[in-house]
Amino acid sequence: MERKVALVAGASGIIGRGIVECLTQRGDWEVIALARKPSDAVNHARFVSVDLLDPRDCHDKLGTLSDITHVFYAAYKEQPSEPGQVAVNGAMLRNLVQVVEAAAPGLVHINQMQGAKAYGCQFGPFKTPAKETDPRHFPPNFYYDQEDFLRERQQGKAWTWSALRPNLVIGPGAGHPMNMIMVIAVYAVICRELGIPLWFPGTHAGFSILLEATDVAHLASAAIWTATEPRCGNEVFNITNGDYFRWQHLWPGFADYFGMKAAPPLPIPLAEMMADKGHVWEQMTQKSGLRPYRLDQLVSWGFGEFVFRIPYDTISDTTKARRYGFHDVVETEEMFRRKFTELREQKYIP
Ligand SMILES: NC(=O)c1ccc[n+]([C@@H]2O[C@H](COP(=O)([O-])OP(=O)(O)OC[C@H]3O[C@@H](n4cnc5c(N)ncnc54)[C@H](OP(=O)(O)O)[C@@H]3O)[C@@H](O)[C@H]2O)c1
Numbered sequence: 001m002e003r004k005v006a007l008v009a010g011a012s013g014i015i016g017r018g019i020v021e022c023l024t025q026r027g028d029w030e031v032i033a034l035a036r037k038p039s040d041a042v043n044h045a046r047f048v049s050v051d052l053l054d055p056r057d058c059h060d061k062l063g064t065l066s067d068i069t070h071v072f073y074a075a076y077k078e079q080p081s082e083p084g085q086v087a088v089n090g091a092m093l094r095n096l097v098q099v100v101e102a103a104a105p106g107l108v109h110i111n112q113m114q115g116a117k118a119y120g121c122q123f124g125p126f127k128t129p130a131k132e133t134d135p136r137h138f139p140p141n142f143y144y145d146q147e148d149f150l151r152e153r154q155q156g157k158a159w160t161w162s163a164l165r166p167n168l169v170i171g172p173g174a175g176h177p178m179n180m181i182m183v184i185a186v187y188a189v190i191c192r193e194l195g196i197p198l199w200f201p202g203t204h205a206g207f208s209i210l211l212e213a214t215d216v217a218h219l220a221s222a223a224i225w226t227a228t229e230p231r232c233g234n235e236v237f238n239i240t241n242g243d244y245f246r247w248q249h250l251w252p253g254f255a256d257y258f259g260m261k262a263a264p265p266l267p268i269p270l271a272e273m274m275a276d277k278g279h280v281w282e283q284m285t286q287k288s289g290l291r292p293y294r295l296d297q298l299v300s301w302g303f304g305e306f307v308f309r310i311p312y313d314t315i316s317d318t319t320k321a322r323r324y325g326f327h328d329v330v331e332t333e334e335m336f337r338r339k340f341t342e343l344r345e346q347k348y349i350p
Helices: 014-026 055-062 082-103 142-154 180-194 204-208 216-228 247-257 270-274 278-288 301-308 319-324 332-345
Strands: 004-009 029-035 046-049 070-073 109-113 160-165 198-200 235-238 262-265
Touching: 004 014, 004 082, 014 029, 014 070, 014 216, 046 055, 055 082, 070 082, 070 216, 082 142, 109 142, 109 216, 142 160, 160 216, 180 198, 180 247, 180 270, 180 278, 180 301, 180 332, 198 247, 204 247, 204 262, 216 235, 235 319, 247 262, 247 332, 270 301
Parallel strands: 004 029, 004 070, 029 046, 070 109, 109 160, 160 235, 198 262
Antiparallel strands: none
16 A cells, blocks of 8 residues: 655644544554644644744754655634735745655645635625636735745646635634634523523624535545545645535524524624623533633634624535546535534533
């Protein structure tokens, strides 16, 4: 069996953790998991603690890893402005690639994680379903900067790159800046604890737009497919579950799952309203033996507030991946129920 050695950057993130899990389950990969802080998510991989913003640290910790064949790049450091995102996230990728490329002569592929923000979905209505060939929005955008770096760097080299564009990645985990399943699940169980129905905490427009989500396991499998399918070299793919949804159709099912009554939209400022619920969560944690996270360590409410108020369709076209041979799909409504159950089993929620 061909020996493949994966370096997963951002291995404790929602996406990186999913890729580590998927690779280790396959059995034919040796996996090196990279982040600054170790995490229980990377138990089955060799962990290397590296600060990608520190070129010296990259050199010292990665410079001897000569057997890396594939890089899965899902490291991310959120910044308050887009120029800041470019400066920080661009430097992290450059520092990693420069060292790994020099150290690993057998490097085959670098997979870069992008997202629907490549289409400008964070700014306003954009052309939907978005296609990989759609023109770029007015710069800067850190995904463009990272992709352009890989495009240029790859010229004349034996390795290839690819980029994936998921939307609303759904996977368990505490303290991630963009984690919708935690927003929904923790909000729901707090409402239940307070004895109120499950109001949709966004706008009427947000309730009825078309959206899409991406199961992290599905995304991880697509990343491995892209990295190992030669036809995918130097290509960009939208990867989502493959269906679309409206919150208004899922909301009654969510309420049913948590044993509550569903209620219509009421656009509360989630981050502000959750600021005094720490004690409620602490009591719930003790009563149900949950993982000992403070509420403010667990969920980024601002992200949920943004997503629940998007007033325009936010969907992409996934036919390119299918044309190239990736045929897996996920039924989103079923996925949410399954992920809620995983959160319960993993003691994130009661
Ligand atoms: N989450 C979503 O819904 C979503 C949707 C579409 C696209 N994306 C894109 O996917 C990418 C990954 O997102 P994510 O949500 O998985 O991010 P995340 O959960 O915030 O994870 C980020 C990872 O990067 C690591 N990291 C941060 N700074 C680092 C540094 N200086 N050196 C080394 N590692 C560092 C973090 O670990 P340490 O802090 O321990 O270093 C963590 O493992 C991003 O480009 C994001 O825009 C995400």
